[in-house]
Amino acid sequence: MSESYVKEDSSHTIGVEFGSRIVNVGGKAIKLQIWDTAGQERVRSVTRSYYRGAAGALLVYDTTSRESFNTLSNWLNDTRTLASPHIIIILVGNKKDLEEAREVTFLEASNFAQENDLIFLETSAKTGENVEESFLKCAKTILAKIETGEIDPETIGSGIQFSDQAIRNNIQNRQKQNSSCAGCRP
Amino acid sequence: MFKFLKNENKKKITDDNDPNDKTCTLEEVENIFCDSEPDSESVSSQIRLHRNINDILNDRTTLSFFIQYLETKSSLSFVKFWLDLEAFKALQNGHTPLLRLESRSSNYNSKAEVKHLLSNSNDDCCEINHDIEDCISVSTTSFTESNIDETEETATNICTDEVDHSKVVYNDDLERMTQSLTDDEKSKICEKNRKKEEEVAGVGDTELNKKKKLQPSILEDALRIYRKYLVTDSVYQVELPAEYLSKLSLALCDSEESEDKDEEKNTLLDAFEDAQKYVVDMMEKDFLSDFLESSFYSKYTVDVLTSESLSLREILYSESALFFFMEFLEQDKENCKLPYLEFWLSATNFQKQKNQHHELDIQQLKSDALVIYEKWFSLQAKTPLNFSNGIRTKVEEGICTIDSSITQCFDLPIKIVEIYLDRCCFKKFVKSQLFFKHLSEVINKIDGNAVNKSNNGIIRRNSSLSLNFPTKSRHRRVNSDIVEKKTIPRSISTQNTLLAGLDHKKNKNTTDLHIDSRQLADPDLLWRRKSSVNGLFFGRVDAFGRYERDFDLPSGSTSIPSSKSLFHLQRSSIDVDDPQTLLELDSTQNRFKNAVRKFVHLPEDSVQQEIAWQVAAMIVKDVTNITMHNNKSS
Structure with a gap:
């Protein structure tokens, strides 16, 4: 599983990259359209345009880089202002395997997540730990919000599409992975 | 479509x-x-589906949609201000101080250009067009005057008069401008005014007069814009931060006496440019994403997407x-x-x-x-x-x-x-x-998200109230109400038991139906709902051009079309997400339909049809009444 996330080449994202993934939530196959936007500050204004219409976002920082954690609020602000107001944001601290180089504690990040109403996870793209979970969590939360009526998939720009199959259980989520540090790479 | x-x-x-x-x-x-x-x-x-504020403002078609949108937000003044500044800039750029006479024609060109731009930006913004044209004509006339003055080089008296006149105007404006300034800046301006008055007092110098006479063309425009948008109690007030305002005010004041017209013009233009940039940023921040989600932009998008x-x-x-x-x-x-x-x-x-x-x-x-x-x-x-x-x-x-x-x-x-x-x-x-x-x-x-697909409930987000169908005893009361009102002919009231029986049956197999409480508390809301405004549609044309009926047409229902539509009204306020509920609804509907048909069935009198319609209307009304009481008591 981890290979699917750890790209062998170590090239950085130019602007935005695209991927998709089907996850299974409660018997429903959900297709996630994933837009991986570059995390460098210099391309921030370029990638902004892709935020609109996303149903969920993964905000990724590097647990071994204080700097990447510090810029989170900027990215969060962008996401909140540009995407739909009901966007589900998952805060992801990557590189949890590099415990000795850690600069941001779990507690600090989870406090930040709590203050900003985010779901928080720490992952390791290298070992694959929690990577699938973070996407799953996002999909689950979106589904739950649809069921409670907090999100109306009919609203334009919700980023959610029901598929045209007779059994209406296939939901696509347009989703963005916002990697404020080298993304899901180790 | x-x-x-x-x-x-x-x-x-x-x-x-x-x-x-x-x-x-x-x-x-x-x-x-x-x-x-x-x-x-x-x-x-050319790319037309751009989503960036500058592109939207610079494309005539999108600009007109944007103006319509801002109108609904009662924020037209931003875009008006922007347009006026564009016109102002266009005029000033067509006007080079060194070639005053020739510039008359180039001035005319730029005016035509601006007019062209504006007239293209749709009928809906004709008011703005009017304003701008107004503004343009003012500046052109003043400019022409000054040219004539200069070539004749004789009208000293007129000049003095006009300078005096404009002085009054300026002083008046300066007073208003100073409202937004610091004391420091105020004193500076006052000093300048004094100097200026002194200069005016020492008339006779044609050179000086000429210089003064030429400035109003720029200044008048600038002041006009200033007065229109930046004075505190103006109808079209655009709130600029103090720094922009003071910069503009100072530029305006400076330009009144400055020796170097080029420089003065440039500072003025710069100040306006800054203000314009600020307004664009404001519009981007406050309106852009909302506009892109609005029906105006969607209309435009459909136009583009369906264009050949x-x-x-x-x-x-x-x-x-x-x-x-x-x-x-x-x-x-x-x-x-x-x-x-x-x-x-x-x-x-x-x-x-x-x-x-x-x-x-x-x-x-x-x-x-x-x-x-x-x-x-x-x-x-x-x-x-x-x-x-x-x-x-x-x-x-x-x-x-x-x-x-x-x-x-x-x-x-x-x-x-x-x-x-x-x-x-x-x-x-x-x-x-x-x-x-x-x-x-x-x-x-x-359609403002109003076109709901047939099976999707309208009121997911509204608070819903579970409605138990009226008990038998309560229903009796309701029936007596009907009799009391004496609106129904006897033939019907004698058959009331049938209705009661019907409701009783309904009671047995109907579970809790989720009904939007707001809609019931105020029946009038039904008609004000967006979907109702568009007419009570029974179907729609889908993306493939096929007509899709929202509801299955019950056989024989043609005889009672009105009661059918009433049912749809009711039904639309019921959360029909759950297919089970839908089925139950259908069955109750059919039963009711059959019951009504009994009235209509025997005598083929149109009066009977009318009565059936009334009964149906009353049932709806009663249900509404009951739930309203429920609401209050609970």
């Missing part, structure tokens, strides 16, 4: 006759570029459509065109960096370019796009430059890919489900 269907038909026809659709290869497209300069038509079709000249470029440069195109390419696996789009995305994002404000870091750009190169161009590339050697060499050359022209190194492949994708996928995409989905999404947005 009609327009759209027509276009689709045409597209299909042309497509069927087009055997090139699939045979197009990358090589062919490359050849277009290698053989000769590509014909401009195929390469640079729609090209792939429109899709590529509109993010919302791009999502669907991406999905389309992904599903179309055997064609394997996704890498081309991925390259296009990366490369255009790479290009965009040159538009950014900050300094370009060539090293960074180079490493970005290399990433793209290694991914799609290099002979070792994992997902090679199979460009010819010639193109690859050109890209390599482009990457190896040492100046900022490196941002252009992918320009050619980007163009090639655009045409390539356009030729091999676009027609298919336009016919695809996904494109229709996108289009119908946008069309739905125009």
Whole structure:
């Protein structure tokens, strides 16, 4: 599983990259359209345009880089202002395997997540730990919000599409992975 | 919708006759570029689905939609201010101080230009047109006057008069301007005013008069704009931060006495330019994303998407459509065109960096370019796009430059890919489900999300109240109410038991129905709902032009159309998400229909039909009443 996330080449994202993934939530196959936007500050204004219409976002920082954690609020602000107001944001601290180089504690990040109403996870793209979970969590939360009526998939720009199959259980989520540090790479 | 269907038909026809659709290869497209300069038509079709504030303001069509949108937000003054400043700038730029006489004609040109721009921006903003024209004509007349004065060089008296007159105006304005200034600035302005008065007192100097006389053309315009938008209690007040205001005020004051007209004009223009930029930023921040979600922009999008000249470029440069195109390419696996789009995305994002404000870091750009190169161009590339050697060499050359022209190194492949994708996928995409989905999404947005698909409840978000159907005892009371009102002929009241029995039966197999409490508490709301405003529709035309009936037409129901529509009213306020509920609803509906038919059945009198209608109306009313009481008591 981890290979699917750890790209062998170590090239950085130019602007935005695209991927998709089907996850299974409660018997429903959900297709996630994933837009991986570059995390460098210099391309921030370029990638902004892709935020609109996303149903969920993964905000990724590097647990071994204080700097990447510090810029989170900027990215969060962008996401909140540009995407739909009901966007589900998952805060992801990557590189949890590099415990000795850690600069941001779990507690600090989870406090930040709590203050900003985010779901928080720490992952390791290298070992694959929690990577699938973070996407799953996002999909689950979106589904739950649809069921409670907090999100109306009919609203334009919700980023959610029901598929045209007779059994209406296939939901696509347009989703963005916002990697404020080298993304899901180790 | 009609327009759209027509276009689709045409597209299909042309497509069927087009055997090139699939045979197009990358090589062919490359050849277009290698053989000769590509014909401009195929390469640079204008992009219309832009989503950036400057593009919207500078495109006449989008501007007119934006103006309509701002009108609904009662924030027209921002865009008016912006337009006035554009007109002002256009006029000033057409006016070079050194060639005053000649500038009359150039001035006229720019005026015509601005007028043209404005008249094109739709009838809906005619008010603005009027304002601007007004403004333009004022400035032109004042300008003409000054020219005449100058050539005649005799009218000293008139000059003095006019200077005095304008002095009064200016002083008045300055007073108002100073409201927003600090004491320091105020005293400065006062001092200037005094100086100016002294100068005016020492008339007789024609040179000085001439100088003074020439300024009003600029100044009057500037002051007019200032008075219109920046004075505190103006109707069109645009709130600028104090720093912009004071800068503008100072520029206006300075320009009154400045010796160097060029410089004074420039500071004034600069100050206005800053203010304009600020307003644009404001509009971007406060209105842009809302506008892009609004029905106005959706209308525009539909126009573009259904126009015959729609090209792939429109899709590529509109993010919302791009999502669907991406999905389309992904599903179309055997064609394997996704890498081309991925390259296009990366490369255009790479290009965009040159538009950014900050300094370009060539090293960074180079490493970005290399990433793209290694991914799609290099002979070792994992997902090679199979460009010819010639193109690859050109890209390599482009990457190896040492100046900022490196941002252009992918320009050619980007163009090639655009045409390539356009030729091999676009027609298919336009016919695809996904494109229709996108289009119908946008069309739905125009209706303010009111067009609900037949099975989707309207009121998911509203608080819902579970309604137990009235108990028998309560219903008796209701029935007696009806009798008391004496609105029903006897024949019906004698059969009331039937209705009661019906309701009783209903009671048995109806579970809790979720009914929107707000709708019931105020029956009038039913009619004010957006869906009702559009008429009580029973069906709709879907993306394929087929008529879809929202409700199954019950057999024989033609005899009681009115009661049917009433039922739909009720039904639309019921959360029909749950298919079970739907079934139950249908069965109750049928039972009720049968019951009503009993009234209508025997005598074929139209009066009986009318009565049946009334009964139905009353039942609806009663249910509403009951729930209203429920609501209050609970």
